[in-house]
Amino acid sequence: MAATRRPGRNHLFVPGPTNIPDRVMRAMMVQSEDHRSVDFPALTKPLFEDTKAVYGSKDGTIFLFPASGTGIWESALSNTLSRGDKVLASRFGQFSHLWIDMAERLGLEVIVQDEEWGTGANPERIGEALRADKNHEIKAVMVVHNETATGVTSDVGAVRQAIDAAGHPTLLFADGVSSIGSLPFKMDEWKVDCAIAGSQKGLMLPAGLGVICVSQKALKAAETSSGQNDRLAHVYFDWADHQKQNPAGYFPYTPSLPLLYGLREALACLNEEGLENVYHRHHVLGEATRQAVAAWGLKTCAKEPKWNSDTVTAILVPEGVDAAAIIKHAYVRYNLALGAGLSKVAGKVFRIGHVGDMNELSLLGAIAGAEMAMLDHGVKVQPGSGVAAASSYLRENPLSKS
Ligand SMILES: *Cc1c(COP(=O)(O)O)cnc(C)c1O
Numbered sequence: 559m560a561a562t563r564r565p566g567r568n569h570l571f572v573p574g575p576t577n578i579p580d581r582v583m584r585a586m587m588v589q590s591e592d593h594r595s596v597d598f599p600a601l602t603k604p605l606f607e608d609t610k611a612v613y614g615s616k617d618g619t620i621f622l623f624p625a626s627g628t629g630i631w632e633s634a635l636s637n638t639l640s641r642g643d644k645v646l647a648s649r650f651g652q653f654s655h656l657w658i659d660m661a662e663r664l665g666l667e668v669i670v671q672d673e674e675w676g677t678g679a680n681p682e683r684i685g686e687a688l689r690a691d692k693n694h695e696i697k698a699v700m701v702v703h704n705e706t707a708t709g710v711t712s713d714v715g716a717v718r719q720a721i722d723a724a725g726h727p728t729l730l731f732a733d734g735v736s737s738i739g740s741l742p743f744k745m746d747e748w749k750v751d752c753a754i755a756g757s758q759k760g761l762m763l764p765a766g767l768g769v770i771c772v773s774q775k776a777l778k779a780a781e782t783s784s785g786q787n788d789r790l791a792h793v794y795f796d797w798a799d800h801q802k803q804n805p806a807g808y809f810p811y812t813p814s815l816p817l818l819y820g821l822r823e824a825l826a827c828l829n830e831e832g833l834e835n836v837y838h839r840h841h842v843l844g845e846a847t848r849q850a851v852a853a854w855g856l857k858t859c860a861k862e863p864k865w866n867s868d869t870v871t872a873i874l875v876p877e878g879v880d881a882a883a884i885i886k887h888a889y890v891r892y893n894l895a896l897g898a899g900l901s902k903v904a905g906k907v908f909r910i911g912h913v914g915d916m917n918e919l920s921l922l923g924a925i926a927g928a929e930m931a932m933l934d935h936g937v938k939v940q941p942g943s944g945v946a947a948a949s950s951y952l953r954e955n956p957l958s959k960s
Pocket residue numbers: 574626627628629653702704705706733734735736756765
């Protein structure tokens with residue numbers, strides 16, 4: 559049977575992959591090129607420099623891998639750590655869970671701090687664990703900056719302060735896959751040692767380009783661990799192989815050329831808008847979404863305002879309603895893709911991604927569609943209430959600061 563034709567455009571509101579700006583799509587439509595040519599570095603060398611801006615870094619080193627965000631998690635862990643090393647990680651959603659699972663499967667000893675889903679990393683508890691670690695056996699602290707499963711943003715700066723207050727030499731790893739390029743991220747100020755991003759969220763590209771920004775301290779840790787027998791195995795993700803080639807603008811293996819052209823254009827988009835405006839726009843779109851949720855009489859998965867994410871909102875549906883059915887109906891009936899509830903919150907939440915290339919009216923489309931889908935499934939929201947609340951907020955709060 560042929561696939562159903564769904565006329566009009568699909569409204570993509572999953573929190574990744576996100577909508578790709580037309581000019582970025584056009585920039586990626588390129589013929590293949592020799593990636594060892596004399597011309598190639600003109601494209602690549604500025605990318606290593608320019609990408610640092612979205613990380614809030616001047617001192618870091620960027621590595622670009624043909625990979626998704628999950629590969630970059632592995633790159634951070636495997637380059638710097640050795641088998642049996644202790645790492646400290648907070649778990650409060652599906653992505654923090656999966657990263658911990660990876661660390662365990664790689665052979666690390668993970669000290670897990672479980673936090674309630676809907677909250678985030680707890681700097682006080684992290685500080686306590688570090689103070690108790692008198693022999694400095696903990697080699698890294700892992701934090702998911704923006705937990706995409708629950709719509710929660712953690713305070714990485716406060717985690718850094720807790721580490722410093724404990725006087726602990728641990729590395730700090732932050733997953734910024736759904737925050738970098740859309741939420742303020744301060745790699746240098748927070749002294750993050752490995753900051754992880756993927757291409758398909760804030761960077762508005764297809765999946766497939768993994769980006770990591772690495773501190774001097776993490777590079778040192780990688781050099782030190784490379785002499786040891788119990789170092790975690792890493793070949794494809796070895797930074798040292800990239801360090802030999804990147805300064806001249808080359809890669810140890812074939813990069814994805816369209817994604818590199820796309821990255822150049824996406825960075826130009828962010829730069830033209832101005833990062834401060836980008837962050838502000840995400841905040842306004844996030845707040846408008848939350849105003850809609852409140853007008854519906856529903857609650858977000860994020861337990862308190864301090865946890866609110868400006869890139870994704872997870873919305874709890876009333877008891878007895880199946881959120882998965884609403885998501886399916888929104889897609890089939892209204893051509894609207896909402897984010898599913900993952901793992902513990904499956905069936906209990908649907909997510910509206912407001913990350914990447916988005917403006918007022920596209921967001922209002924998603925809010926209207928979510929409202930219609932909920933009404934169709936017996937959720938007693940006042941018709942039009944979410945759209946009304948969000949639109950009056952948006953009229954009062956321009957997306958651009960300047
Ligand atoms: C999407 C996401 C990932 C996983 O990235 P993939 O590109 O799907 O491998 C990791 N962490 C967070 C917070 C994410 O949102």
